[in-house]
Amino acid sequence: xTESNQQESxxxxxxxxxxxxxxxxxxxxxxxxxxxxxxxxxxxxQLYGVSQGTIRKALDTMAAERLVVRHQGRGxxxxxxxxxxxxxxxxxxxxxxxxxxxxxxxxxxxxxxxxRAGEARLLKxxxxxxxxxxxxxxxxxxxxxxxxxxxxxxERFPGIENYGKDLPNTLYSLYQKHxxxxxxxxxxxxxxxxxxxxxxxxxxxxxxxxxxxxxxVALDLExxxxxxxxxxxxxxxxxxxxxLD
Amino acid sequence: xTESNQQESxxxxxxxxxxxxxxxxxxxxxxxxxxxxxxxxxxxxQLYGVSQGTIRKALDTMAAERLVVRHQGRGxxxxxxxxxxxxxxxxxxxxxxxxxxxxxxxxxxxxxxxxRAGEARLLKxxxxxxxxxxxxxxxxxxxxxxxxxxxxxxERFPGIENYGKDLPNTLYSLYQKHxxxxxxxxxxxxxxxxxxxxxxxxxxxxxxxxxxxxxxVALDLExxxxxxxxxxxxxxxxxxxxxLD
DNA sequence: AAGTGGTCTAGACCACAGC
DNA sequence: CTGTGGTCTAGACCACTTT
Numbered sequence: 285x286t287e288s289n290q291q292e293s294x295x296x297x298x299x300x301x302x303x304x305x306x307x308x309x310x311x312x313x314x315x316x317x318x319x320x321x322x323x324x325x326x327x328x329x330q331l332y333g334v335s336q337g338t339i340r341k342a343l344d345t346m347a348a349e350r351l352v353v354r355h356q357g358r359g360x361x362x363x364x365x366x367x368x369x370x371x372x373x374x375x376x377x378x379x380x381x382x383x384x385x386x387x388x389x390x391x392x393x394x395x396x397x398x399x400r401a402g403e404a405r406l407l408k409x410x411x412x413x414x415x416x417x418x419x420x421x422x423x424x425x426x427x428x429x430x431x432x433x434x435x436x437x438x439e440r441f442p443g444i445e446n447y448g449k450d451l452p453n454t455l456y457s458l459y460q461k462h463x464x465x466x467x468x469x470x471x472x473x474x475x476x477x478x479x480x481x482x483x484x485x486x487x488x489x490x491x492x493x494x495x496x497x498x499x500x501v502a503l504d505l506e507x508x509x510x511x512x513x514x515x516x517x518x519x520x521x522x523x524x525x526x527x528l529d
Numbered sequence: 530x531t532e533s534n535q536q537e538s539x540x541x542x543x544x545x546x547x548x549x550x551x552x553x554x555x556x557x558x559x560x561x562x563x564x565x566x567x568x569x570x571x572x573x574x575q576l577y578g579v580s581q582g583t584i585r586k587a588l589d590t591m592a593a594e595r596l597v598v599r600h601q602g603r604g605x606x607x608x609x610x611x612x613x614x615x616x617x618x619x620x621x622x623x624x625x626x627x628x629x630x631x632x633x634x635x636x637x638x639x640x641x642x643x644x645r646a647g648e649a650r651l652l653k654x655x656x657x658x659x660x661x662x663x664x665x666x667x668x669x670x671x672x673x674x675x676x677x678x679x680x681x682x683x684e685r686f687p688g689i690e691n692y693g694k695d696l697p698n699t700l701y702s703l704y705q706k707h708x709x710x711x712x713x714x715x716x717x718x719x720x721x722x723x724x725x726x727x728x729x730x731x732x733x734x735x736x737x738x739x740x741x742x743x744x745x746v747a748l749d750l751e752x753x754x755x756x757x758x759x760x761x762x763x764x765x766x767x768x769x770x771x772x773l774d
Numbered sequence: 775a776a777g778t779g780g781t782c783t784a785g786a787c788c789a790c791a792g793c
Numbered sequence: 794c795t796g797t798g799g800t801c802t803a804g805a806c807c808a809c810t811t812t
Contacts, residue, residue, distance in 0.1 A: 357809035476721040476739035494721035602790035
């Protein structure tokens with residue numbers, strides 16, 4: 285290997301990308317659990333028959349993608365959905381003072397049903413396929429500010445409807461721990477809409493008030509859509525913050 | 530240097546970060562212009578008395594920050610605000626079909642005045658300091674969809690008010706070419722608001738319709754705020770897209 | 775003390791751009 | 794052909810965490 289190491293596989297030329305691909309596949313298949321430490325760089329180098337520098341580059345790219353977290357002196361940890369990550373990667377709503385506050389949730393509804401056409405398209409499942417639909421109202425400082433409708437493909441989350449109103453607040457940790465589904469990326473579409481009566485009542489506002497609508501499609505490690513989330517937010521005392529860089 | 534290279538300066542320990550700092554400073558001071566090629570890695574290595582690998586790491590981090598664009602075989606180019614970059618980094622509004630369309634602009638107003646309290650705070654200038662205030666209406670497919678109010682500190686953009694209604698569509702290129710101001714980052718705050726009469730008339734909608742309000746503070750290479758932009762968007766046929774990853 | 779990732783170096787070859 | 798950045802390797806030392 286020290287003398288002939290160019291493109292052993294013709295598919296994905298650079299070695300470090302091939303290694304990355306193999307490691308990501310093993311992550312997705314659950315060979316290591318979130319929070320666990322991967323083998324050390326030297327061990328992986330031996331395992332895959334490449335130099336430590338190549339392993340390092342693969343792991344560095346994976347760290348940039350937040351698939352793993354590197355700790356000097358400890359090792360390389362499989363990223364897990366602690367509250368920290370949910371907060372920093374997936375929560376963009378801030379209070380007037382600029383602080384990010386964790387909302388509490390009340391589950392309004394949690395039932396098994398079938399996918400509507402729009403849901404099916406976004407989740408890449410068949411129209412009419414079984415889905416779980418969850419409705420939540422989310423509170424900040426005891427004020428109801430967000431109405432949220434979540435659609436999950438039932439196939440990926442068997443039995444999740446049995447949680448009913450006892451669904452935990454941080455769903456992504458639940459997905460990861462109990463269903464081996466890691467949310468890796470999400471795409472959001474934002475619009476300004478008008479509150480209808482169904483929004484207005486739980487939020488304690490007038491129908492016709494402006495709301496920020498957020499449609500989120502969340503993707504797993506394989507970039508497959510696994511959750512659809514429609515939120516409507518009262519932005520009188522909240523705003524959505526985005527950093528462009 | 531080949532034998533004693535640990536922390537020659539006690540301020541910023543890793544060598545590659547020190548090199549990065551020096552290069553960024555030279556970029557900010559205009560030693561190289563946007564679009565120019567930097568000296569090659571080997572030349573920089575000699576210049577700073579470090580190995581090529583260290584220069585490479587510095588340049589790679591700068592490429593990740595979009596300060597610089599690397600071209601295999603050509604060299605390392607100072608990033609410039611072509612339409613591409615403006616589009617991909619700073620334009621988040623998409624049409625219903627998911628395509629990103631370049632809006633045209635009509636300047637409604639372009640005058641020199643003084644900073645209001647809120648503007649002064651966001652731009653980190655004194656209240657009452659001279660500013661340029663620009664009002665634009667932006668069109669997509671000849672439809673007016675966005676009303677935009679821009680505030681610039683007059684000190685950084687001397688004489689820009691003389692452009693009047695002939696201001697170009699892509700302001701960031703103008704900032705960079707004529708005022709040596711490179712927009713590097715921006716922070717946006719989004720809210721849903723209600724159209725007032727001043728919004729409704731140019732947009733051709735009813736007062737009271739929901740609009741997406743975007744407040745953007747744009748920062749230069751030194752992370753100093755240099756532009757404040759308040760946009761109000763009709764999101765009936767547009768949405769704001771954000772990728773969380 | 776032992777093991778981990780972080781930094782730095784030096785040298786090799788490859789892929790690509792431009793003359 | 795020359796020069797550029799891109800990949801890969803090997804080996805050194807440092808900083809940190811854990812035992």
